[in-house]
Amino acid sequence: MSVTVVDTGVANVASVRRAFERLGAEVELTADPERVAGAKRLVLPGVGAFAPARQRLKETGLDEALTRAVAGGARLLGLCLGFQLLFEESHEFGVTRGLALLQGRIAPFPEGVRTPHVGWSPLARVGNGGGPMSLVADRSYVYFVHSFRPEEEDPRDVAARCDYGGGFAAVVRRGNVWGCQFHPEKSSDVGRAILRAFLEEA
Numbered sequence: 001m002s003v004t005v006v007d008t009g010v011a012n013v014a015s016v017r018r019a020f021e022r023l024g025a026e027v028e029l030t031a032d033p034e035r036v037a038g039a040k041r042l043v044l045p046g047v048g049a050f051a052p053a054r055q056r057l058k059e060t061g062l063d064e065a066l067t068r069a070v071a072g073g074a075r076l077l078g079l080c081l082g083f084q085l086l087f088e089e090s091h092e093f094g095v096t097r098g099l100a101l102l103q104g105r106i107a108p109f110p111e112g113v114r115t116p117h118v119g120w121s122p123l124a125r126v127g128n129g130g131g132p133m134s135l136v137a138d139r140s141y142v143y144f145v146h147s148f149r150p151e152e153e154d155p156r157d158v159a160a161r162c163d164y165g166g167g168f169a170a171v172v173r174r175g176n177v178w179g180c181q182f183h184p185e186k187s188s189d190v191g192r193a194i195l196r197a198f199l200e201e202a
Contacts, residue, residue, distance in 0.1 A: 003043055004043070006031070031060060037066075046079065047080060070101060078180070103154040104169075131197065132194050150169050
């Protein structure tokens with residue numbers, strides 16, 4: 001099994017890389033758009049603010065490379081900020097266009113909700129729990145660190161939700177595009193199960 005981790009310059013990729021290597025995967029870390037465009041399994045990690053990360057993708061051509069890869073059948077997994085970048089736009093300190101691989105926008109938690117949302121919270125499976133949730137039991141706990149979350153997403157794309165300041169999509173899947181608002185690489189056995197499903201699903 002092989003996986004390509006996109007080096008955006010705005011992520012701690014070491015822990016993501018180690019998590020996949022512990023599952024026996026061969027991991028390539030690259031910022032080369034052509035390598036990204038030709039990959040079969042892609043991971044888009046990220047930490048920090050939406051706008052600088054999105055600008056970095058645009059400047060390097062990685063945004064077009066990711067779009068090409070997905071159109072060619074590659075499976076893409078967005079993690080934390082990488083998850084947020086999959087949506088149409090973000091309202092984090094202004095409006096910034098996203099990759100638009102998923103319907104919806106990224107917005108702050110409602111007023112009065114303590115942010116950032118940091119710590120372990122349970123996932124409520126939606127539908128048949130396939131794809132990212134195929135090896136994960138309902139109400140399994142995962143580790144979050146974020147101050148923004150998706151809204152107005154297509155409910156058909158949601159594989160699991162979390163309840164913090166109201167419900168929000170925590171795991172999504174639209175075809176070969178997967179995403180987790182939390183950090184699977186820091187979520188113990190549950191996170192490993194999600195990463196394994198990403199590697200092994202045909």
